Amino acid sequence: MTDARTAILGRLKAADAGATTSVPSEDFTTVLGRGWSAEERLARLRRNMEAVHTEFLDARGADWVRAVHAWLVEQNLANLLYAPETPVGRRLGQSWPGLGPNLVPYERPMAEWKSGLFQGISAGISGTRGGIAATGTLILWTDADEPRTLSLIPPVHIAVLEVDRLYDTMLQAMRDQNWAAAMPTNLVFVSGPSKTADIEQTLAYGVHGPKRVLVVLT
Secondary structure, eight states: OOHHHHHHHHHHHHHHHHSOOOOOOOOOOOOOOOOOOHHHHHHHHHHHHHTTTOEEEEOTTSOHHHHHHHHHHHTTOOEEEEOTTSHHHHHHHHHOOSSSSEEEEOOSOGGGSHHHHHHSOOOEEEEOSEEETTTTEEEEEOOSSSOTHHHHSSSEEEEEEOGGGEESSHHHHHHHTTGGGOOOSOEEEEOSSOEEEOTTOOEEESSSSOSEEEEEEO
């Protein structure tokens, strides 16, 4: 062992011997709720989601179907993939304007139209089970009628959110909705567009999912 190495190891041992080993106390109590008002929950959800590039369309007190249609026209998007057997899908089927972007029903197994699904769809729309204000997260309760494909494959994901289904925390949502009674095969949490970074920490959007997420408030 060289003199230099011996000296370095000696300094490290001396520093370690003098270091404190006490760990600061932490409060690990599970937080059920924060006591936020409905307005504060919505404000926190928006602030957290907009920080990661999520967009919002406030359609409260208006016809959200027409608001979505107008937004698609404004963004020059050709069509909208939807699940016809869901509450959101039925509302779209009943009220969609005749002109402009086309509605594309999700009615076939993916294997039968994979090419068209990945290359010919402009946007997909889904309902939500609510939102979590503390983390800025949407809850997607996927099933056979509304598979996670709707939120993962199209380059634009539109999520319809009822503002009276916002929760302070994830635990509050779990308990209030009684998730323990039944869970879907896939429970999806969405906070914003898909993003990743390479080894140089260059952030890119849309690599593993949608490039854009629009939350429609109803």
